[in-house]
Amino acid sequence: KQEVTQxxxxxxxxxxxxxVLNCSFTDSAIYNLQWFRQDPGKxxxxxxLIQSSQREQTSGRLNASLDKSSGRSTLYIAAxxxxxxxxxxxxxxxxxxxxxxxxxxxxxxVIA
Amino acid sequence: xxGVIQSPRHEVTEMGQEVTLRCKPISGHDYLFWYRxxxxxGLELLIYFNNNVPIDDSGMPEDRFSAKMPNASFSxxxxxxxxxxxxxVYFCASSSPQGAxxxxxxxxxxxxxxxx
Numbered sequence: 001k002q003e004v005t006q007x008x009x010x011x012x013x014x015x016x017x018x019x020v021l022n023c024s025f026t027d028s029a030i031y032n033l034q035w036f037r038q039d040p041g042k043x044x045x046x047x048x049l050i051q052s053s054q055r056e057q058t059s060g061r062l063n064a065s066l067d068k069s070s071g072r073s074t075l076y077i078a079a080x081x082x083x084x085x086x087x088x089x090x091x092x093x094x095x096x097x098x099x100x101x102x103x104x105x106x107x108x109x110v111i112a
Numbered sequence: 113x114x115g116v117i118q119s120p121r122h123e124v125t126e127m128g129q130e131v132t133l134r135c136k137p138i139s140g141h142d143y144l145f146w147y148r149x150x151x152x153x154g155l156e157l158l159i160y161f162n163n164n165v166p167i168d169d170s171g172m173p174e175d176r177f178s179a180k181m182p183n184a185s186f187s188x189x190x191x192x193x194x195x196x197x198x199x200x201v202y203f204c205a206s207s208s209p210q211g212a213x214x215x216x217x218x219x220x221x222x223x224x225x226x227x228x
Contacts, residue, residue: 032216032217036219038167042221043203043220043222044217045219046217053178091217094136097167099145099157099160099168100157100217101152102154104154105154
């Protein structure tokens, strides 16, 4: 059974810092991996989707990498801003027909 | 596209009452998922549908929970009778069809359920 772990559970950084959020999964035979952002009391917003054949995806200041063989993904946020404060969730899909399995998220606080 | 639409946004009900949550997926998406989120357990999959057919309901916690998808544009999650431990945020998500080149999820804004 696929399990997704995110470390750390919470992170606080000063504004302007570059930071990395980590995600690991137990079964490396994944179909794709998706990073989401969740603001307090809100739904999930998709940030980046990496297919199993890809190594990374970029969107603005965000870069997500995927290393299937080691069961790891990282989300890199450049030049962090207070508006980046949110919970970031990693999720993997084992096949095109199966649901996403979520980690519990990393709660990020960017201090001005 | 209005995205995945859930209603109501908030629901407060008394223990023992029936609760019905509603979801309208994105048009053309053939997968629909119901998740529950709590602080302790994170996001848990309750049930999912493909082409309106329930595929896996093993995450439904008890017989008090039931879900239907009568057509491609509507699904309901019902709890009867509700209990205080059912208090959580319930999310609906839909996913694009195979072959479309993108299998990402789109989530609704969720229904915050409080059972008192």
